[in-house]
Amino acid sequence: MSYQSMEEAYARCEKEGIEFWKAVQLEDAEERDIKLDDSWKQMKGMWQAMLDSIDTYDPALMSRSGLVGKEGGIMEEYLAKGDTLCGDFMAKVMANALKMGCNNACMKRIVAAPTAGACGVLPAVLVTFYREYDVPEEKMVEAMYVAAGVGQIIAARAYLAGASGGCQAEVGSGSGMAAAAICHVKGGSKEQLGHACAMALKNLMGLVCDPVGGLVEVPCVKRNVGGAVNAMAAADMALAGIVSQIPVDQVIDAMKEVGDRMDVSLKETGVGGVAGSLRAQEVVKKIF
Amino acid sequence: MASIFDILGPVMVGPSSSHTAGAVRIGLIGRQLFGKQPKKAVVYLHGSFAATGKGHGTDKALIAGLLGMKPDDLRIPDSFEIAKEMGMDFLIEPKELRDAHPNTARIMMEAEDGKTLELQAYSIGGGRIRVSMLDGMEVNFSGETNTLIVRNQDQPGCITDVSTVLNLCGINIATMQVFRAKRGGSAVMVVETDQVVPKSAIEMLEGRQGIMKVTFLNVSEKE
Numbered sequence: 001m002s003y004q005s006m007e008e009a010y011a012r013c014e015k016e017g018i019e020f021w022k023a024v025q026l027e028d029a030e031e032r033d034i035k036l037d038d039s040w041k042q043m044k045g046m047w048q049a050m051l052d053s054i055d056t057y058d059p060a061l062m063s064r065s066g067l068v069g070k071e072g073g074i075m076e077e078y079l080a081k082g083d084t085l086c087g088d089f090m091a092k093v094m095a096n097a098l099k100m101g102c103n104n105a106c107m108k109r110i111v112a113a114p115t116a117g118a119c120g121v122l123p124a125v126l127v128t129f130y131r132e133y134d135v136p137e138e139k140m141v142e143a144m145y146v147a148a149g150v151g152q153i154i155a156a157r158a159y160l161a162g163a164s165g166g167c168q169a170e171v172g173s174g175s176g177m178a179a180a181a182i183c184h185v186k187g188g189s190k191e192q193l194g195h196a197c198a199m200a201l202k203n204l205m206g207l208v209c210d211p212v213g214g215l216v217e218v219p220c221v222k223r224n225v226g227g228a229v230n231a232m233a234a235a236d237m238a239l240a241g242i243v244s245q246i247p248v249d250q251v252i253d254a255m256k257e258v259g260d261r262m263d264v265s266l267k268e269t270g271v272g273g274v275a276g277s278l279r280a281q282e283v284v285k286k287i288f
Numbered sequence: 289m290a291s292i293f294d295i296l297g298p299v300m301v302g303p304s305s306s307h308t309a310g311a312v313r314i315g316l317i318g319r320q321l322f323g324k325q326p327k328k329a330v331v332y333l334h335g336s337f338a339a340t341g342k343g344h345g346t347d348k349a350l351i352a353g354l355l356g357m358k359p360d361d362l363r364i365p366d367s368f369e370i371a372k373e374m375g376m377d378f379l380i381e382p383k384e385l386r387d388a389h390p391n392t393a394r395i396m397m398e399a400e401d402g403k404t405l406e407l408q409a410y411s412i413g414g415g416r417i418r419v420s421m422l423d424g425m426e427v428n429f430s431g432e433t434n435t436l437i438v439r440n441q442d443q444p445g446c447i448t449d450v451s452t453v454l455n456l457c458g459i460n461i462a463t464m465q466v467f468r469a470k471r472g473g474s475a476v477m478v479v480e481t482d483q484v485v486p487k488s489a490i491e492m493l494e495g496r497q498g499i500m501k502v503t504f505l506n507v508s509e510k511e
Binding site: 104 | 291292293294295296297298299300301302303304305306308309335336339340341342343344345360362364365390391411412413414415482
């Protein structure tokens, strides 16, 4: 049975003297009765699919509604001028998050991580880092296991669908997974990656799912940027030695409680939040 | 149980894992349980599926699944036209379903020979789904593992028959659920298995006293 808590995964790491990612891989191989090597190949395939998807981005394409599509290209042009507020690397993270979000809205092939709406967060953090710095690919595949393991525990204790728990469950979870993953790449301990995840989740707790017209376009594409930047900040805090005073498992439980209390108009129904704004209603009239 | 590749993944065509990829899976599991492409399908969309389904391509995704497409199939946006070419009639309607999850679809399938199957399922995000009703009986399974579904009379011995036949074929039961409408009435067993249940075992079961219908969802099967 897969891990039901980060504590349970930590306990195995300590008992067997292994890293967090390895505990996730071992559990996957045992649960599905496959060889470790086959599990690795499959994960490497997911990593490759992420790399491929970013490269299929076409700034000339627009979604069917015409609301999104070109944002990745606009950001890239801007960062090429070398005068961004957030710095070159963070601007690249933002551009990649936009590209993936636009790819999804334009019905291109993407990797759900953990969902399609949040598909930009993890590659924005991991792929950008991989291409910017000299990191062995093995390290990135390990980081994918970290992200998947964390996501699995969130799925077991809470949920990953906007319709069930709001955007905190989608971009929030993606951000928590990405924070933990990049923390591992930077040499963080299992406790540090747990803190990174907890801080990322807390920062986005309560985030509602309010897509205009019910389409995964506005505000979803840009929220991937928010999730990616938040993940980087949470990972940096954890690597600095800052801890989450609330244990990560309890943060996940709190997210579940918040999601349960969230009104249905704020859970992917296209009714509340910015979906209910005057402008959104005008846009919807035009589209449908 | 969620595999880590349900968390990272699926590799899919956008825009929504719950409303597009999950909907393809619901259609595909319907088709796999039915055993063939239906001649006619009526689809009800409930809750968020009804409210926002069109913008997410939920309707096209469900039909794509019924045609045997998987969530990463680039033909999903064209499924309505492909259904016409392949001779499958379909009707899609919004409908309020009682006590249903917000992302629920109900599919009624009919074959040329009159065979029917009614399935209700909901999408839980990340491309994963749960089947909640089969031919009007409440059930609860994911369709992620091999699943044997047995419709039987609620009478002594049926569960023993099923476990005996599976034992004879060397099949390990991963999980087992039993449901019944009322005492002595219609009942259903949902058995998730570690191995594929062979045709011979299904035929053996179909011949048993009290067993009315046997369906097997083979997830190892290549389309």
